[in-house]
Structure formats: structure tokens, C-alpha cells
Amino acid sequence: MKLTIKLFAYFRDNRFVSEVREFPDTTTVGAIIDQLGIDREAVGITMINSRHCKVGTVPVDGDVVAIFPMVGGG
Amino acid sequence: MADKIFRVNMSDLSTSIEDVPQAWAGLGGRGLTSTIVAAEVPPTCHPLGPNNKLVLAPGLLSGTTAANSGRLSAGAKSPLTGTIKESNAGGSSAQLLARAGCKALIIEGQPKEDKWYSIALTPDSITVSEETALVGKGNYEVAKTLSGKLGGKQGVITIGPAGEMKMASANLSVMDPDGNLRSNGRGGLGAVMGSKKVKYITIDPKDRKVEVADPEAFKTANRAFGKALVDNQVSQTLKTYGTNALVNVINEAGALPTRNFTSGQFDGHDKISGETMYDIIQERGGKPSHNCHAGCVIQCSQVYNDKNKQYKTAGFEYESIWAMGADCCVDDLDDIAEADWLMDDIGIDTIETSVAFGVAMEAGVLQFGDGKTMCQMIKDDIGKGTPLGRILGNGAGSVGRSFGVTRVPVVKNQAIPAYDPRTVKGMAITYATTPMGADHTTGYAVATNILGVGGSLDPLSKDGQVELSRNLQIATAAIDSTGMCLFIAFAALDDPNCLPALIDLINARYGLSLTGDDVTALGKTILKTERAFNQAAGFNNADDRLPEFFYNEPLPPHNLVVDFTGEEIDSFWNF
Numbered sequence: 001m002k003l004t005i006k007l008f009a010y011f012r013d014n015r016f017v018s019e020v021r022e023f024p025d026t027t028t029v030g031a032i033i034d035q036l037g038i039d040r041e042a043v044g045i046t047m048i049n050s051r052h053c054k055v056g057t058v059p060v061d062g063d064v065v066a067i068f069p070m071v072g073g074g
Numbered sequence: 075m076a077d078k079i080f081r082v083n084m085s086d087l088s089t090s091i092e093d094v095p096q097a098w099a100g101l102g103g104r105g106l107t108s109t110i111v112a113a114e115v116p117p118t119c120h121p122l123g124p125n126n127k128l129v130l131a132p133g134l135l136s137g138t139t140a141a142n143s144g145r146l147s148a149g150a151k152s153p154l155t156g157t158i159k160e161s162n163a164g165g166s167s168a169q170l171l172a173r174a175g176c177k178a179l180i181i182e183g184q185p186k187e188d189k190w191y192s193i194a195l196t197p198d199s200i201t202v203s204e205e206t207a208l209v210g211k212g213n214y215e216v217a218k219t220l221s222g223k224l225g226g227k228q229g230v231i232t233i234g235p236a237g238e239m240k241m242a243s244a245n246l247s248v249m250d251p252d253g254n255l256r257s258n259g260r261g262g263l264g265a266v267m268g269s270k271k272v273k274y275i276t277i278d279p280k281d282r283k284v285e286v287a288d289p290e291a292f293k294t295a296n297r298a299f300g301k302a303l304v305d306n307q308v309s310q311t312l313k314t315y316g317t318n319a320l321v322n323v324i325n326e327a328g329a330l331p332t333r334n335f336t337s338g339q340f341d342g343h344d345k346i347s348g349e350t351m352y353d354i355i356q357e358r359g360g361k362p363s364h365n366c367h368a369g370c371v372i373q374c375s376q377v378y379n380d381k382n383k384q385y386k387t388a389g390f391e392y393e394s395i396w397a398m399g400a401d402c403c404v405d406d407l408d409d410i411a412e413a414d415w416l417m418d419d420i421g422i423d424t425i426e427t428s429v430a431f432g433v434a435m436e437a438g439v440l441q442f443g444d445g446k447t448m449c450q451m452i453k454d455d456i457g458k459g460t461p462l463g464r465i466l467g468n469g470a471g472s473v474g475r476s477f478g479v480t481r482v483p484v485v486k487n488q489a490i491p492a493y494d495p496r497t498v499k500g501m502a503i504t505y506a507t508t509p510m511g512a513d514h515t516t517g518y519a520v521a522t523n524i525l526g527v528g529g530s531l532d533p534l535s536k537d538g539q540v541e542l543s544r545n546l547q548i549a550t551a552a553i554d555s556t557g558m559c560l561f562i563a564f565a566a567l568d569d570p571n572c573l574p575a576l577i578d579l580i581n582a583r584y585g586l587s588l589t590g591d592d593v594t595a596l597g598k599t600i601l602k603t604e605r606a607f608n609q610a611a612g613f614n615n616a617d618d619r620l621p622e623f624f625y626n627e628p629l630p631p632h633n634l635v636v637d638f639t640g641e642e643i644d645s646f647w648n649f
């Protein structure tokens with residue numbers, strides 16, 4: 001499946017801002033995070049198509065997956 | 075020497091230093107300002123008349139070495155909302171007031187003559203003097219002149235031209251350790267100070283220090299507390315990207331109010347994001363991390379330089395950037411920085427004023443995205459008090475009424491900040507119910523709805539949101555009484571060592587033995603006191619509602635509306 005992966009804050013360092021990549025059909029969000037060399041412990045928020053999702057969720061072809069570290073503000 | 079209440083009566087220019095009444099002894103910050111306003115201000119008075127009072131109070135822990143404890147509470151009846159108001163700011167003044175032994179400064183009455191004054195506070199004196207030289211000047215010039223004259227170590231609280239003109243969005247500006255400005259932004263308290271003809275207040279604690287009942291216990295607790303803050307991962311991203319890290323998160327979640335609240339996503343989001351801002355700051359030799367008062371270990375503030383690497387603005391926050399950016403569709407950070415600087419200088423709330431511009435853009439007064447015209451109107455209309463400037467300077471509600479716009483995002487006439495209540499449903503409850511008028515800080519449901527801090531709750535569903543907002547509003551009212559910056563909440567919600575350490579700090583400072591339950595009880599009492607004031611001022615549950623368009627205009631991309639019934643909103647108060 002083809003997914004758009006978006007990274008934020010320091011996850012972008014030495015990686016990318018947004019890229020379309022090919023993944024095997026059963027890949028979970030967690031496996032994508034691992035593949036990118038991001039420490040799962042550092043991940044604060046994950047979304048698929050602007051809705052929050054769990055790391056165990058399997059996206060489908062065409063989805064947009066967004067990965068953020070722990071962030072705050074207000 | 076015990077702390078005192080300092081009082082100034084502007085009707086006859088008399089002053090007094092009084093013992094703290096027993097009922098106020100355990101209070102600080104918002105708990106104290108709201109208690110004093112409720113006790114001494116007639117709820118039906120005109121906010122700009124002689125019967126309103128401006129109350130300034132440091133928090134319970136301000137002036138000590140406790141990390142992040144230097145926030146200042148300002149209270150009064152608000153000219154913007156007509157409700158009771160507590161507005162919170164950083165800067166040095168809270169610490170200096172506490173060190174001077176000032177539990178609260180109360181400014182009451184109103185001079186009959188058309189003259190301006192300044193107030194000077196030291197541990198054993200409070201004096202009023204006539205002021206002429208700085209009248210009409212912007213906040214930056216006031217801060218610079220006074221820090222030159224006073225040697226830079228003193229605290230300064232000032233109003234700009236907007237406060238002098240009694241605009242309902244005028245703020246109080248508080249000088250920080252670098253001579254820059256932080257603001258008690260919301261609710262127009264600068265207009266209240268202006269109505270009392272006070273241009274500025276200086277605070278000089280001399281050599282006085284805050285007494286701590288049990289210094290050893292205090293040190294131990296402070297170490298644990300500081301560690302909880304520093305270790306927290308949210309604190310760490312706050313330090314690098316500031317609060318503006320949120321632009322991309324809230325945009326991705328579809329909750330970034332855009333084009334006067336008609337979309338939840340902004341095409342130009344990346345250009346105004348915390349990530350882009352960080353790169354620009356580095357490139358131009360600014361400071362990505364900076365504290366708004368000495369002793370803050372999180373340092374969410376920053377110094378942003380212009381294209382020529384010269385200082386442009388500090389404390390460049392998400393709320394301001396969102397409001398001028400997405401809500402007005404301006405996608406140039408330099409235009410936004412210019413507008414931020416101008417608003418700080420004129421002394422007007424960046425949230426209220428930018429949302430007012432969004433409404434003005436919808437009315438066709440200027441075009442969406444036109445940052446240059448916005449800056450010019452801030453300077454030449456608001457800053458000089460033209461009729462259009464006064465319409466803008468009185469806030470989003472004022473612009474809506476003046477131009478016949480129906481999409482006006484306000485609750486109790488205060489502009490809704492940077493999270494759309496249709497897509498972050500916890501915030502719908504906070505905006506509707508807080509006694510302050512729409513205010514995100516009073517019950518930051520975004521943490522749990524969007525950021526996964528303190529658990530997680532689906533932002534798109536109304537389940538559990540009333541309870542969440544209630545718990546947060548109670549806890550926040552208590553934290554706002556300690557002088558702590560609210561960003562300690564990210565650690566407090568997730569690190570079990572954080573809140574107990576905070577309570578230990580209060581106990582060690584005052585020789586008390588408070589428990590977590592006492593703190594919750596304090597938060598409840600504060601909220602009920604504030605609500606009772608509002609009810610006596612004429613507010614009822616019909617005022618605890620969002621504007622009509624949130625119920626019938628679905629917000630893209632999720633295409634949801636606010637779907638809480640009136641009864642559901644009212645059940646917030648079941649405690």
C-alpha cells in the first residue's frame with residue numbers, strides 16, 4: 001500500500017517533512033515508526049487522516065499517517 | 075514581618091498598608107484576586123467606574139526559589155465580559171511583589187481630575203505621584219525609560235495607549251528580566267487601570283526576602299518538583315519549539331480555527347509553525363529558549379529577530395500566531411511578529427484583537443491574508459484611537475455588532491482562542507462554562523483530547539467531556555493560586571511525583587499540612603465564588619452557551635457541530 005507519512009518537530013531532523021512511501025499491506029503504525037528509526041517511547045501522538053489512532057492500527061492504501069513527539073503548549 | 079495588603083484609593087490619592095484578614099491568609103494568585111473582587115466590588119458596578127477595583131496578587135509560592143512560581147494574577151470586573159476576571163502573566167512583578175511582602179495590591183476609586191499617576195511600592199511604603207512624561211507612550215518606551223531610571227532591578231507593570239483609551243481588550247504589560255514585556259492579556263484589565271488613571275506601577279522589594287517556614291523541607295520538595303518538570307517530555311519540546319509546536323498538531327487534528335472559524339485546517343500552517351519558527355530563530359541569531367521570569371525551568375518563551383537580526387518580539391506564542399495567522403489567513407511569520415510587537419507596545423490583547431480582525435475581514439473591512447494592512451491598522455487606527463480603531467480595540471464582539479456579522483466567535487463577549495470547539499469537544503464545555511468568558515487556560519481539555527497528556531479522550535465525541543472539563547477547571551483554579559505557570563500541568567497530569575511535591579512546597583513555605591483534597595476543595599471554592607459574582611452581576615445559564623453558528627455550521631474536515639444540550643452543559647456545575 002502507498003501511504004503519505006508526515007513527521008513533526010524533531011522527528012523531521014535527518015528524515016523528512018512528508019513523503020509518500022510503499023509498505024506491505026499489514027504494516028502497523030508502530031512498525032512504520034520502528035522502520036523510521038524513531039523511538040516509540042518518544043512518540044506522543046499518531047493520527048491517520050486527522051483522527052487519532054493507536055500504534056497497533058493498520059492503515060489502508062492512500063492513508064495519511066502523522067507522527068508527533070510529546071508536545072504541549074496553550 | 076508578615077505579608078500585608080497594600081491599598082491605593084485613587085479618589086483621594088490616599089494609601090494604606092493593612093494586615094491580611096484571616097479569611098485571606100491561605101490564599102494567593104487567582105484564589106485571592108477573585109475572593110477580594112467578590113468581597114469588595116459590587117457585581118453590578120460599571121467596570122470602568124469608581125466602584126470597580128483592580129487587584130494584583132502574586133501566587134502562594136511566588137518570590138521563593140520554587141521553579142516556575144513567578145506568575146502574576148490580576149483581577150477585577152472585566153469591561154470586556156462584565157464578569158469577574160482573573161488574568162495571568164509572567165514577568166518579574168509577581169516575585170518582586172512577594173519579596174516586598176505584598177500579598178495583594180488593591181487599586182480602587184477614581185480621580186476626578188484629568189491627570190495621570192504612577193504608583194511606587196516598597197516593603198514599607200506605597201506612594202502615588204502625578205505622571206506626565208510617559209503618558210501616551212507605548213509600553214516598550216515606558217519599560218525602557220523606567221528601567222534606565224530605576225536601575226533595572228525593579229518591577230514595572232504598565233498600560234499602553236489602549237489602556238489609556240479604556241479599550242475593552244487593553245492588557246497590563248509586565249516587564250520581564252530582560253526588559254521585554256509579558257501581558258495579563260485577557261479581559262481588558264488595562265482599561266480598568268486606565269480608568270483609575272494609573273499609567274504604571276513600580277515595585278522595589280529592597281533587600282527583603284520571602285520567609286520560608288521550613289527551609290529544609292522546601293529545598294527537598296523543590297528538587298523533586300524541578301526534576302518532574304525538567305524530565306517531562308512535553309517540557310522538552312516546549313523548550314525547543316515553544317507553544318507554537320501546536321500549530322501543526324492542531325491543524326492535523328482539523329481543529330485549527332481558520333478564516334474566522336470556517337475551517338479547521340489552514341493551507342499555510344507549515345509556514346507559521348513552531349518548526350519553521352525554530353529554523354528562522356536559529357538562522358537570525360535569536361533565542362529559541364528563554365524564560366519569562368527567573369526560575370522557570372521549562373523556558374517556552376523565545377526571542378524572535380527580524381530579517382536584519384535585530385530583536386523583534388519575545389514570548390511569541392501559539393495563541394497569538396494562530397490568531398493573526400490561521401484565523402486571519404496571514405502566512406508570513408514576519409508580518410505576524412510585527413503585529414505581535416505592535417500589539418504589545420500599544421498594550422492590547424493579541425488573541426482578542428486578532429480574532430476581532432478575523433471578524434473585520436469577514437465584514438470586508440480588509441482582506442483575509444492582508445498582514446500588512448492589519449499591521450497598519452493596529453498602529454494607525456487602534457494605536458491612535460480612530461473610531462474604527464476603537465471598534466477593533468473593543469474586541470471581536472464589538473466588530474461583529476458594528477458591522478452586522480453573525481459569525482462572531484465569543485462567549486460572554488470574549489474571543490474564543492485557538493481550538494475549535496466543534497472538533498475539540500472538551501473545549502466546548504470549558505469555553506461555555508468558565509466564569510471568565512471563552513478562555514482556554516481555565517480547563518485545557520486539549521491535553522487529553524488531542525495531546526494524549528493525562529490520558530486520552532476522543533476529541534470528536536462528547537462522551538466524558540463535561541467531567542474532564544470540570545476536573546481540569548477545578549485543578550486549574552487551584553494551580554492559578556500558587557503562582558505556578560500553568561505549563562507545570564503537563565508534568566502534573568502524567569508524573570505522580572509532581573503534584574505531591576507542589577503541595578509539599580506550599581506546606582514548607584507556610585508551615586501548613588495541606589493535602590490533595592484541600593487543594594481540590596480550594597479549586598471548587600474559587601469557581602463557586604466566581605460564578606456567584608457573575609450571577610449577582612446578572613449572568614445565568616443562558617450565558618453559558620456557545621454562539622449559534624457552532625451548533626449549525628459543520629466544520630471541515632470532520633464536518634461536525636457542537637452537539638451538547640443545554641442540560642449537558644449545565645451539569646458541569648454539579649459539584
Ligand code: SF4
Pocket residue numbers: 142164364365366367370371372373374375559560561
Ligand atoms: S514555561 Fe513559558 S510561560 Fe511558563 S514560566 Fe516558563 S517561560 Fe513563562
